[in-house]
Amino acid sequence: MKRHGTFVLSMMAFGFAFLYVPIALVVLYSFNGSSLSTVWGGFSLRWYGELFRNEEILRAVLLSLRIAALSASVATALGTLAGMAMARLPRFRGRTLFTAMILTPLVMPEVLTGLSLLLLFVSLHDLFGWPGARGGSTIAIAHITFSTAYVAVIVRSRLTGMDPSLEEAAMDLGARPLRVFLDITVPLIAPALLTGWLLAFTLSLDDLVIASFVSGPGSTTLPMLIFSKVRLGVTPEINALATVIIVIVATGIAIAARTMRRREARHAERPAPLGTGTG
Amino acid sequence: MEERTPLASTPWLDPDARPFVRIEGLSKHFGDFKAVDAIDLDIYRAELFSILGASGSGKTTLLRMLAGLEAPTSGRIEIDGVDVTDAPPYERPLNIMFQSYALFPHMTVEQNVAYGLKKDRTPGPEIQRRVAEILDLVQLSSHARAKPSQISGGQSQRVALARALIKQPKVLLLDEPLAALDKKLREHTQFELVNIQDQLGVTFVVVTHDQEEAMTLSTRIAVMNEGRFTQIGTPNEIYEHPCNRFTADFVGKINLFEATVIGGGDAEVTLRCEALDCTITLPHAAPLAAGAAVSLAVRPEKIFLAKEPPRETDRTVLRGVVLDLGYFGGLSLYRIETGNGTVIEVSAQNRQRDARGPEWDDEVYLSWDASNTILLGE
Ligand SMILES: Nc1ncnc2c1ncn2[C@@H]1O[C@H](COP(=O)(O)OP(=O)(O)OP(=O)(O)O)[C@@H](O)[C@H]1O
Ligand SMILES: [Mg+2]
Numbered sequence: 001m002k003r004h005g006t007f008v009l010s011m012m013a014f015g016f017a018f019l020y021v022p023i024a025l026v027v028l029y030s031f032n033g034s035s036l037s038t039v040w041g042g043f044s045l046r047w048y049g050e051l052f053r054n055e056e057i058l059r060a061v062l063l064s065l066r067i068a069a070l071s072a073s074v075a076t077a078l079g080t081l082a083g084m085a086m087a088r089l090p091r092f093r094g095r096t097l098f099t100a101m102i103l104t105p106l107v108m109p110e111v112l113t114g115l116s117l118l119l120l121f122v123s124l125h126d127l128f129g130w131p132g133a134r135g136g137s138t139i140a141i142a143h144i145t146f147s148t149a150y151v152a153v154i155v156r157s158r159l160t161g162m163d164p165s166l167e168e169a170a171m172d173l174g175a176r177p178l179r180v181f182l183d184i185t186v187p188l189i190a191p192a193l194l195t196g197w198l199l200a201f202t203l204s205l206d207d208l209v210i211a212s213f214v215s216g217p218g219s220t221t222l223p224m225l226i227f228s229k230v231r232l233g234v235t236p237e238i239n240a241l242a243t244v245i246i247v248i249v250a251t252g253i254a255i256a257a258r259t260m261r262r263r264e265a266r267h268a269e270r271p272a273p274l275g276t277g278t279g
Numbered sequence: 280m281e282e283r284t285p286l287a288s289t290p291w292l293d294p295d296a297r298p299f300v301r302i303e304g305l306s307k308h309f310g311d312f313k314a315v316d317a318i319d320l321d322i323y324r325a326e327l328f329s330i331l332g333a334s335g336s337g338k339t340t341l342l343r344m345l346a347g348l349e350a351p352t353s354g355r356i357e358i359d360g361v362d363v364t365d366a367p368p369y370e371r372p373l374n375i376m377f378q379s380y381a382l383f384p385h386m387t388v389e390q391n392v393a394y395g396l397k398k399d400r401t402p403g404p405e406i407q408r409r410v411a412e413i414l415d416l417v418q419l420s421s422h423a424r425a426k427p428s429q430i431s432g433g434q435s436q437r438v439a440l441a442r443a444l445i446k447q448p449k450v451l452l453l454d455e456p457l458a459a460l461d462k463k464l465r466e467h468t469q470f471e472l473v474n475i476q477d478q479l480g481v482t483f484v485v486v487t488h489d490q491e492e493a494m495t496l497s498t499r500i501a502v503m504n505e506g507r508f509t510q511i512g513t514p515n516e517i518y519e520h521p522c523n524r525f526t527a528d529f530v531g532k533i534n535l536f537e538a539t540v541i542g543g544g545d546a547e548v549t550l551r552c553e554a555l556d557c558t559i560t561l562p563h564a565a566p567l568a569a570g571a572a573v574s575l576a577v578r579p580e581k582i583f584l585a586k587e588p589p590r591e592t593d594r595t596v597l598r599g600v601v602l603d604l605g606y607f608g609g610l611s612l613y614r615i616e617t618g619n620g621t622v623i624e625v626s627a628q629n630r631q632r633d634a635r636g637p638e639w640d641d642e643v644y645l646s647w648d649a650s651n652t653i654l655l656g657e
Contacts, residue, residue, distance in 0.1 A: 171367075
């Protein structure tokens with residue numbers, strides 16, 4: 001029993017170490033006073049100062065956030081529609097093919113997605129003169145195309161788990177289809193929409209390969225910037241940047257988890273009075 | 280006060296009465312499968328009409344077509360003189376209560392009930408008043424602020440009923456309204472349902488596969504099998520005067536015997552029944568050809584069971600032994616095997632606390648009045 005316990009504990013310690021030691025090292029070295037990233041030169045916040053003065057990095061962060069927010073929002077809207085179609089359309093010829101085609105981006109190698117989108121943008125430019133220069137908007141479009149598939153999958157699974165008579169009941173009580181969607185469907189799939197949006201946001205923030213294909217001069221996303229800098233050697237600045245990102249992500253997750261727990265607790269104890277919560 | 284002619288409570292017998300819901304040749308096909316097959320039906324105002332049928336007979340499909348949730352393959356639906364065959368659900372003057380109740384989980388009881396009125400843009404104060412009123416009617420005022428997940432099955436059922444009733448629909452459709460309740464609560468709720476229907480005068484169309492429920496609730500019952508009605512009538516007609524084998528067999532317990540027509544006149548028919556080893560003459564309006572195969576049916580409770588042969592001679596009498604018996608408290612159910620191997624079910628009331636009825640392998644006499652024998656064409 002006891003030996004078994006220590007074995008499991010050591011396995012867990014090893015697993016966690018495997019996951020978190022690299023991250024811990026990054027955080028540790030971000031406070032390194034030395035400009036050589038492999039030599040410890042005493043504690044210092046110097047690199048954080050440098051980071052916030054580095055216009056190049058700040059521009060990349062801003063661009064990445066804008067692309068992520070835009071592509072996550074559009075992908076959530078489109079993915080919801082696709083998910084509804086997959087869950088609700090009655091059987092028709094070619095339905096399986098239709099579903100498979102929506103889901104292809106999930107398994108398509110990123111290199112292929114990137115390459116094909118690049119070719120698409122180039123030929124669009126030749127034919128219509130649009131997009132003029134590749135950059136933020138082409139990256140956003142590229143991100144939308146693959147995040148939509150993720151959102152669609154999440155929304156579909158939520159919808160298939162939902163009793164279809166809820167929507168029918170609303171319709172029977174006098175709600176037109178759009179009202180049914182807003183009053184009943186959206187609130188019930190809201191968790192899926194939030195999850196889908198966050199996933200799309202993260203996927204976009206994280207993407208290096210596809211963005212590299214479809215970006216143009218002057219539009220460098222954060223992953224592209226980090227990648228190009230690291231090729232010349234890891235600078236302490238990048239460590240500081242990584243630490244900031246880790247702190248932001250961790251805070252975000254903690255807040256999301258807490259509000260969700262609070263909401264559940266409130267729902268259980270004291271339901272909202274009449275007239276709130278519905279349109 | 281309305282004048283109460285005998286026909287006022289039985290409008291289906293009145294040739295001049297205008298049906299409130301009129302269904303003509305209504306069909307629903309799923310591919311080659313006919314879930315509902317060319318049904319005609321008239322339902323009158325303030326009826327409590329039940330559709331009774333086995334699982335898969337098409338009851339829900341029929342109800343969904345009435346509600347507009349399923350498009351008919353062919354046929355017409357008219358409500359209060361208006362053709363609604365192609366009207367979307369949100370424009371039909373009826374509401375449906377779902378088998379699963381379908382309460383909106385993210386809204387409170389109050390919000391669930393108010394939903395229909397809100398969609399009609401009823402002014403706020405009136406919504407408040409009517410919601411309070413109907414919650415009072417279904418005795419749920421104290422749970423107005425609860426979420427559907429916080430109330431019991433019986434309470435959910437009443438919320439669903441209140442939500443479906445609040446718009447004062449001309450017709451209320453109920454799909455197995457009591458299926459999810461336990462026996463005690465179900466009986467209690469049956470009477471509540473009848474009370475509410477009485478108070479509001481709404482026309483109810485209830486789908487059920489529970490015969491007792493249909494019997495207790497309904498003004499009339501339609502028995503459904505494989506997408507068609509086998510018989511439509513009052514509970515009494517359905518039970519005591521079934522007009523075909525399916526209805527007779529489906530509703531309640533019954534003993535069925537094959538018989539052959541051997542003769543008869545204008546108003547009666549003489550039959551030979553091998554299973555009962557007897558020749559019977561029964562009144563029958565339409566003449567039947569000699570040699571035609573028919574069925575005889577007798578309900579178990581119409582058969583008198585005795586240890587001695589009965590003294591009256593105008594009854595059908597059989598002798599047999601007790602094959603099996605079951606004690607149900609108020610009733611005992613016997614299975615009697617006659618000399619030629621026919622097994623007959625008989626139920627007997629246990630009228631005396633300490634009376635001892637026939638036991639296994641006892642020799643008994645069965646007898647019933649000829650008028651209790653039902654003649655079934657097919
Ligand atoms: N959307 C559908 N597609 C194909 N077949 C269907 C569909 N809906 C119902 N059916 C079939 O139609 C028949 C009747 O179904 P229905 O739900 O009306 O039965 P029911 O009488 O309500 O049964 P239950 O008592 O089990 O609720 C069933 O055999 C069912 O399989
Ligand atoms: Mg059903």
